[in-house]
Structure formats: C-alpha cells, structure tokens
Amino acid sequence: MKEYDKILREYQPDLIGISTNYGDLQVVNELATHAKAVLKKTHVCCGGPYATHAPLDFERVSSVDSLILGEGENAFCFCARRITSREKCFYPGFAPRTGSGFAIPDSNDIISDLDAQPFPDWDLIDFDCYARFPQMSGYISSRRYMTLFTSRACPYNCINCHSIFGKKVRMRSPDNVVKEIETLKYKHNVEEFQIVDDIFNFNKNRVLEICRLIEKKNLDIRLSFPNGLRGDLLDEDTILALKRAGAYSITVAFETASERLQKLIQKNIDIERVCDAVRISARNGLLTRAFFMLGFPTETLEELMSTIRLSLKLPLHAVSYFVVIPFKGTVLYDMALADVGEKIAILKHQDYLTQDAYYTLSTGLDVRRIQRIAYLKFYLNPFRLYRLFKLMPNKWMYIRQLSANLQNILNI
Ligand code: B12
Ligand code: SF4
Incomplete structure (x- = not known):
C-alpha cells in the first residue's frame, strides 16, 4: 500500500486498471477506495477473469467506476477515450457504473486477428x-x-x-x-x-x-x-x-x-x-x-x-x-x-x-x-x-x- 500510495501521489493517474481473479474483492476494495481517497476524480476500472464472470460482485465496491468483461486491449482504450471525451457511447465488454450497479453489455470484445x-x-x-x-x-x-x-x-x-x-x-x-x-x-x-x-x-x-x-x-x-x-x-x-x-x-x-x-x-x-x-x-x-x-x-x-x-x-x-x-x-x-x-x-x-x-x-x-x-x-x-x-x-x-x-x- 505504501508503494501504491506513492505512485498515486506522484503520478496522479486519471485512470487506474485493476486485474482481478476470483477472491480478489477485498483487495480491489482496498485499492479502489484508497485511490478515490487520494484522487477524487480518478476512474477505477476492473477487468480480468473475476470481473468477467461475476460482475455483480463488484456492485459492493462503490469506488469501482467501470468493469471490462472479456478481452481488454480495445475495450480499455475505449474506456480511456470515454473518460477524456466524456462521450456516452458503448463498446462490447465495457460496463460503466449506473448508480448502484453496472450496465452489463450484451457481448464482449473478441479480437480475431x-x-x-x-x-x-x-x-x-x-x-x-x-x-x-x-x-x-x-x-x-x-x-x-x-x-x-x-x-x-x-x-x-x-x-x-x-x-x-x-x-x-x-x-x-x-x-x-x-x-x-x-x-x-x-x-x-x-x-x-x-x-x-x-x-x-x-x-x-x-x-x-x-x-x-x-x-x-x-x-x-x-x-x-x-x-x-x-x-x-x-x-x-x-x-x-x-x-x-x-x-x-x-x-x-x-x-x-x-x-x-x-x-x-x-x-x-x-x-x-x-x-x-x-x-x-x-x-x-x-x-x-x-x-x-x-x-x-x-x-x-x-x-x-x-x-x-x-x-x-x-x-x-x-x-x-x-x-x-x-x-x-x-x-x-x-x-x-x-x-x-x-x-x-x-x-x-x-x-x-x-x-x-x-x-x-x-x-x-x-x-x-x-x-x-x-x-x-x-x-x-x-x-x-x-x-x-x-x-x-x-x-x-x-x-x-x-x-x-x-x-x-x-x-x-
Ligand atoms: C498463468 C496463470 C497463473 C499463474 C500466473 C503466473 C504468471 N507469472 O503469469 C499463477 C500460478 C500465479 C496463477 C495463480 C492464480 N490463478 Co491463474 N491462471 C493462469 C493462466 C493459465 C494464464 C493467465 C494468462 O496469462 N492469461 C493470458 C492473458 C492475456 O489473459 P488475462 O490475464 O485473462 O487478461 C485478459 C482479460 O482477462 C482482460 N484483463 C485482465 N486484466 C485486466 C485488467 C483490466 C483493467 C482490463 C481492462 C482488462 C483486463 O484483458 C486481458 C487481455 O485480453 C489462466 C488461464 C487463462 N486462460 O487465462 C489462469 C487463471 C487466470 N487462474 C485462475 C485462478 C483461479 C488463479 C488463482 C486465484 C488460484 C489460487 N487461488 O491459487 C491464483 C490467483 C493469483 C493472483 N493473485 O492473481 C483462473 C481465474 C478464474 C477466475 N474467475 O478468477 C484462471 C482463468 C484459470 C481458469 N480457467 O479457471 N495463475
Ligand atoms: S474448458 Fe479447456 S481450458 Fe478449460 S479446463 Fe477444459 S480443457 Fe482446460
């Protein structure tokens, strides 16, 4: 946490991505809550197997702003663009927070090539x-x-x-x-x-x-x-x-x-x-x-x-x-x-x-x-x-x- 806190304060990221496996909810909670305490406006996005398969579990962590379900390469770029441009459009796999829950997309991004x-x-x-x-x-x-x-x-x-x-x-x-x-x-x-x-x-x-x-x-x-x-x-x-x-x-x-x-x-x-x-x-x-x-x-x-x-x-x-x-x-x-x-x-x-x-x-x-x-x-x-x-x-x-x-x- 000490290292993490140092990075947050020095680098001041606008966007934080957290990769999650099953069982990581407690850690995600600590990381996301601390990020918001240090940087009120930062956007916290979680991806990885756990977020993909049990997105509803993340509703309990109010400091998480969005989830990416499935493959993250393109969807995370979209998330970054969405934050800077404030556009409201959607992208496969991208689940933004909507009040107490997330808008779960119908499909995930699949990179074919x-x-x-x-x-x-x-x-x-x-x-x-x-x-x-x-x-x-x-x-x-x-x-x-x-x-x-x-x-x-x-x-x-x-x-x-x-x-x-x-x-x-x-x-x-x-x-x-x-x-x-x-x-x-x-x-x-x-x-x-x-x-x-x-x-x-x-x-x-x-x-x-x-x-x-x-x-x-x-x-x-x-x-x-x-x-x-x-x-x-x-x-x-x-x-x-x-x-x-x-x-x-x-x-x-x-x-x-x-x-x-x-x-x-x-x-x-x-x-x-x-x-x-x-x-x-x-x-x-x-x-x-x-x-x-x-x-x-x-x-x-x-x-x-x-x-x-x-x-x-x-x-x-x-x-x-x-x-x-x-x-x-x-x-x-x-x-x-x-x-x-x-x-x-x-x-x-x-x-x-x-x-x-x-x-x-x-x-x-x-x-x-x-x-x-x-x-x-x-x-x-x-x-x-x-x-x-x-x-x-x-x-x-x-x-x-x-x-x-x-x-x-x-x-x-
Ligand atoms: C290698 C591996 C390990 C190694 C890692 C060693 C190393 N040096 O890399 C070790 C042995 C340590 C390990 C441990 C565990 N593993 Co493991 N592991 C894997 C394995 C076989 C490959 C991981 C990998 O490299 N994938 C390739 C990359 C490209 O895929 P990815 O990480 O999923 O990332 C993509 C997306 O998920 C997404 N994404 C991922 N993170 C993020 C973050 C953000 C912000 C965004 C936007 C997107 C995003 O974008 C990526 C690119 O498209 C996977 C099986 C699999 N098919 O992936 C299991 C797998 C990930 N492991 C799994 C599990 C359960 C575990 C453990 C929890 C087991 C345990 N309790 O002991 C631990 C957790 C360790 C931890 N704290 O994270 C499960 C996860 C299931 C789940 N729903 O959580 C998997 C999927 C196996 C399975 N089929 O069930 N693991
Ligand atoms: S579905 Fe495929 S990757 Fe998963 S356990 Fe079975 S053989 Fe292995």
Missing part, C-alpha cells in the same frame, strides 16, 4: 523481480523467464472452467510467436518460456511449425508447459518436436480417472491416450507432471481412490491434487449451489489451498485428508524423489519445491 496485436511492452517489466513471484510450474531453469500466451480460447466445455476468451480458438501464427521469443531472448536475455495457453496443441501443425522455427533459428531456449497441453491430443511426434525445441517439462490434466465423472464434468478426455502421452514424455526425459481434482459433485469414495491409484501407477515426476473449488460463474458452481444451497456462502473459496471444501460440506467426507494422504503416498517414495531430482533444471528449486510441497501438506 491476434497477430495484429502489438507485443506487450516488455521494457516495462523488471524480469528479475518477476522471477521472484510464484511461477505456475513451481520451478524455472533460469531467473530470466517469461510466460507466453500464444492462442486464445478452448473449444471444450469443462464445467469447472472459466471461458474468458469464448469458445472459438484463435491462434497466433508460428512466425509471430517465434518473433516474440526472439525479442525476449535478444533484447531482454530471457532464457526460459513458460507457455500457459489453455490449449497450445489444439492444432498439431502449428505446434510442429513453431518447434521447427525455434530449431532452425538455433534459439537455444528452454520451454516449459505448466499447463496448456491437452493430453489426449499429445502424440509422440509432438512430444519429440517439443523436446527438440527445448522443452524440459510438460503438464497434462487428467482431473479424474472416472469415466462417469469425465462425462459429468464434460472434460471427456481419453484417459488411455493421456496415459500414453505421460509414458512417452517420461521415457524421453521430460519432467512430466499431472493435475488431478478431488471432490466433484456426486463423486464416490471409490472414484476418488481410483484417481489417486491412477496417479501412483504412472511414471509421473510431479503431481498436483486439487480439491474441487466451485468458482462463481461456472456450471460447477450452480451444481454445488443446488446441492448444498445457501450453505455454500460459508465456504472461503478464494484460494485453491483453503481448508474449506465444498465436497466435505456436501458429503461429510474429509477430502482434505484424502488429498494429504495422496500427496504423502506420491512424494514419500525415494525412487520418485530421485527421478524428480535428476530432471529438476535447478537443484535449489528442487529443495524449495519440496519444502513448499511439505508445507502445503502440513497446511492441508
């Missing part, structure tokens, strides 16, 4: 500082790293997921992606790129072409996928091409081993194919991670256990077992609400690591305990720890990662 967008202004980023904040993978091979987002949207309809970018996948061209990599590498000495798309491998040919260009240009970089790969679309060709382009780690999301739940949550992943991808990836020396989710509505104890058994039988190097958290604005939330009713409000669900679990409220089963046992079973295996150690790009990170895992297990 992603190549036409300029790259982020990387000169504004302090890369060393950035590396000190949590990374999605939990490890990096170099302190000069950056995330990349090379496509927007995912065509699948998992009931736990937010669709910020709609359902029609839009992809940046291989040339455009590689140009951004080159800019970051040669201008800012970035050595590792973490690709965090929703579905980077939606189009196999695009992936192969990106890899070919990286190889041809001898970029000598490291690639990591803390998410972004759909496991049942990941074949041997793709895995080998990624490896040749510098990939050292991939993550695939199973969520559940139960075919029934795969249908219920509409993930509909081909579990056997994902298992094959894990085996191929591990065999080729990639640090192979997987995501699992525990505690979906109607999930039985046997289904929970079958998910854990699957994770233990695969040659994985690392896992995350997430306890299901129904976020507002998702079908999963509506299901959970129908199941436990207004009691859902007592759950403090802003954090994946929260103690609260909808599943426990619904069934009485202590899913946190099951999660803890799963972690212990997975990581208290010297052979697995050794395999992970061998592939960890930075051995210090290994110790940090292990102690963070241990801390997480103790906190569960």
